[in-house]
Amino acid sequence: MWPDFGGASIVNLMSDVVRARSGRADGSGLRDVDVAGWREARTVVLLVLDGVGMAQLDLLPEDAFLRRHCATALTSVFPSTTATAITTFMTAQPPAVHGLTGWHVRCTEPGLDGQVLAILPVTPRGGGRLSCSPDEALARVCRVPSVYQGLSGGARIVSPADIAFSPFNLRHGAGAQCVGYEGLDGLFETLDAALDEPVPPGYVHAYWPDFDHFAHMRGCASDSAREVLRAADSAIAAWVQRTAGRDVLLLVTADHGFIDAPADRLLEIENFPAIAACLEGPLSGERRAVFVHLKPGMASAFERALGDLEHACRPWPSADLLRDGRFGPGEPHPRLRERIGDYTLEMKSDWTLRDTLPNERAFRLVGVHGGTSEAEMMVPLAVVYA
The missing domain is CATH 3.30.1360.180 (Gyrase A; domain 2)
Structure with a gap:
């Protein structure tokens, strides 16, 4: 299965999100989702659950919040991986344009000389050293601007504290305020704080990585992965309940799904x-x-x-x-x-x-x-x- 860029991919989702915040998006929007009311929301919150693909919803009870509110299924990008998909969420561009093609990217820019970098931490494979700072390396490798500059109402990026101010996050979050959080409760407390501001941000991009961690280490159908996903589903449901009436559009999606590899x-x-x-x-x-x-x-x-x-x-x-x-x-x-x-x-x-x-x-x-x-x-x- 390849990405469906004709109206059913996360690229198309981002085109509609950007337009809903009065930004410019060149690509086509979603084919099977009614987005007519998205512009009316005071705040649009995009919550990306790392690794929670359609198949992973089967880990939840039938009456789970995410299963009841799932409007459609989308395709990720190729490769279906965090480095590539998160860059799409933060630039509203497909991999062809933003150019980050996986966790490991071969970089032939001047001064990088064909090194293969783990692009999110900006570290060379095999214990090599960068000839420049991580910020400078990303400036050479990443040419596509973020989506956040110029969006109506301003933008906020909510990420785990250990990556909130990483070179990758700061570069692709240009134009937004980055905020770190600790733990699942901290994620929703941070979202609450944003909505409690006198003028809440018009757009919030929030990222939750915990399911991905447990799926990699113990398997995507393991008890620990199931437990952490059910906790997230309950937390989302509780947050929506206490956010009722605050004119928020919540979009929940993922960067990719999972399989287990023997x-x-x-x-x-x-x-x-x-x-x-x-x-x-x-x-x-x-x-x-x-x-x-x-x-x-x-x-x-x-x-x-x-x-x-x-x-x-x-x-x-x-x-x-x-x-x-x-x-x-x-x-x-x-x-x-x-x-x-x-x-x-x-x-x-x-x-x-x-x-x-x-x-x-x-x-x-x-x-x-x-x-x-x-x-x-x-x-x-x-x-x-x-």
Whole structure:
């Protein structure tokens, strides 16, 4: 399943959100959602629940708040992962335009010299060092402005305290006030405080990461993941109840969904020496959507060696995915072609693929995302007027 940029993706959602706050959005809006009244709300709150895809709503009781108020299902972006999708929420642009193509991004900008960066913490793979500050690195890598400047009523970004003022958040939050919170209760106390101001902000982007953490570490259907999601659902319901009559439009969605990946379906690139010999540098992207950069003249050898992985992945020339619009519409980021490499390996079923550099710690993720399965790609949209 690929993103539906024709009216059912988080990109289309953001176009409607921006227009509801009198901002400029070039893309088409949502196809199957009535957004006519969105402009009338005093405050629009977009709450992003990291990792809570449509499949994860099955962890909730049938009468749960999110299940009762889910208006439609949307697709995420490709890769279906936080770094790529959160950048879409903060820029209202698809990955083709903003250019951040996963947790690991190969950066060929001057001074970065092809390093693969974990883009949210802005750290190089394999213990390497940046030749500049994280702020300077992001300034070179990220060319697309945030959505917040010029929105009517001003904007607020509500994030966990440990990332609220990170270089990534501050850069993509330009034009908004960033506020940190501690814990689930702190999230809704911070939202309450915003609404209690003499002039509440016109737009609030709020982010909650806890389900994603437990899903990665213990599995997306684990007891701990289920418990934390049910707590969030109850907290949202309680907040909406006490917010009644305050002219708030609450939109709840997610950046991606999840699947669990069995340990015996984790492939190590080092165990495929014929493939590894073709590579020019580390893998990038995600374990479920892998970008491969080849040494010059190694395309034929790589294609032959891929026979060892035919059971686990579908290889695509990355240029074909770009041509077919899999990264979205719009003028491509000037470095996009370099970032997605020569081939994209779309992992099948519940297979994952990784490499581990000499100075990296090998660790297993129980729950994963980034791929094109329905469970990873489909996210809910709950619409609630309070």
